[in-house]
Amino acid sequence: MNSSMFSSFPRGWFRIALSSDIKKGQTKTVHYFGQDIVIFRGESGKVSVFDPHCPHMGAHLGVGGKVVGDTLRCPFHGWCFNHNGEAVHVPHAKRIPQKAKARTWTVNETGGVIFVYYHWDVSVPAEPFPDLSILQDTTWSCRSSFTMKLNANLYEQAENAVDRAHFDVVHHKTLMFKAESEDEKVELKANGDIVDIYANYYTKYGPLALKTTAHLHLMGIGCGENTFSGQCIPFKLVALGTPVENNVCETEFIILTKRIPIPFIGKLVNSVIMWGAKRELKCDIPIWENKIFREHPILSDFDGPVMKFRKWFSQFYPMSKPQSNIIAISRDKLTDRNKFG
Numbered sequence: 001m002n003s004s005m006f007s008s009f010p011r012g013w014f015r016i017a018l019s020s021d022i023k024k025g026q027t028k029t030v031h032y033f034g035q036d037i038v039i040f041r042g043e044s045g046k047v048s049v050f051d052p053h054c055p056h057m058g059a060h061l062g063v064g065g066k067v068v069g070d071t072l073r074c075p076f077h078g079w080c081f082n083h084n085g086e087a088v089h090v091p092h093a094k095r096i097p098q099k100a101k102a103r104t105w106t107v108n109e110t111g112g113v114i115f116v117y118y119h120w121d122v123s124v125p126a127e128p129f130p131d132l133s134i135l136q137d138t139t140w141s142c143r144s145s146f147t148m149k150l151n152a153n154l155y156e157q158a159e160n161a162v163d164r165a166h167f168d169v170v171h172h173k174t175l176m177f178k179a180e181s182e183d184e185k186v187e188l189k190a191n192g193d194i195v196d197i198y199a200n201y202y203t204k205y206g207p208l209a210l211k212t213t214a215h216l217h218l219m220g221i222g223c224g225e226n227t228f229s230g231q232c233i234p235f236k237l238v239a240l241g242t243p244v245e246n247n248v249c250e251t252e253f254i255i256l257t258k259r260i261p262i263p264f265i266g267k268l269v270n271s272v273i274m275w276g277a278k279r280e281l282k283c284d285i286p287i288w289e290n291k292i293f294r295e296h297p298i299l300s301d302f303d304g305p306v307m308k309f310r311k312w313f314s315q316f317y318p319m320s321k322p323q324s325n326i327i328a329i330s331r332d333k334l335t336d337r338n339k340f341g
């Protein structure tokens, strides 16, 4: 995996945890955007996200930090910070120093997921939160999720959506484009920070080749809603990708199927889709983790709209020079998360 402009961290809204990961009165340290990030949930239930090091003398707030009421208490000298990051209690001091403020991140908790806004220039205000109402849609309430850690940047996996030429080869003809009719091409419609990608292809089940339509609605880089329909069980795959380091990312895949009166059947359908999604991702992972980025690929007339997609994707990155590789040891590639009925 070599470096490219997509190796650095893009701006936008990104998932950093599931709501169920942090209960009232708990803290959790996660690692994204090349740094530790401390999440805490106050006794009121409100979640806040802090840079890790205390503005006083630099202790790590996530290592021994405690929730006290609706504040985060530093483990070193006991300063307490409210949800805005302001010190509201300094033990034994007559006055709270004016500059006593921890840096907080802009947070949004929606549909059981905690998101933060990232920009390399921290003075830039957050953009509007994307429309992820699907995560709260009661008609699509049968849900399961898993995470994928990848030694590649977010672009490498995202390009999958427009790269129709790889389906036949990498996915062992279980997903394929026959390229016999015009409507089987991949179409891309970009509009500012949103892009819609439409693809008609075939999903093979033994001798059956069922026509499937996939619509990917990407809201920035970190939030994608895939809708699958046609001759298949309709389902949604919400993909929430977050950069971990340069050229390392993690994605939470949330599978949503329609609410079915018999919960057991709903869970079974959901599990089968998860099994299929994991099976296909396992085919892609070794390619993504070992390929190089060809800035000027030699494309054939069968390739999808790769260059159009790159142009749209590039708007989220600082125009920085390629950054050095970081080699990370990845543990289990695909990790199950909590399941919901």
Ligand code: FES
Pocket (backbone or CB within 6 Å): 054, 055, 056, 057, 058, 059, 074, 075, 076, 077, 078, 079
């Ligand atoms: S370092 Fe946090 S209170 Fe002193």
Ligand SMILES: [Fe+2]
Pocket (backbone or CB within 6 Å): 160, 166, 167, 170, 171, 280, 284
């Ligand atoms: Fe793929």
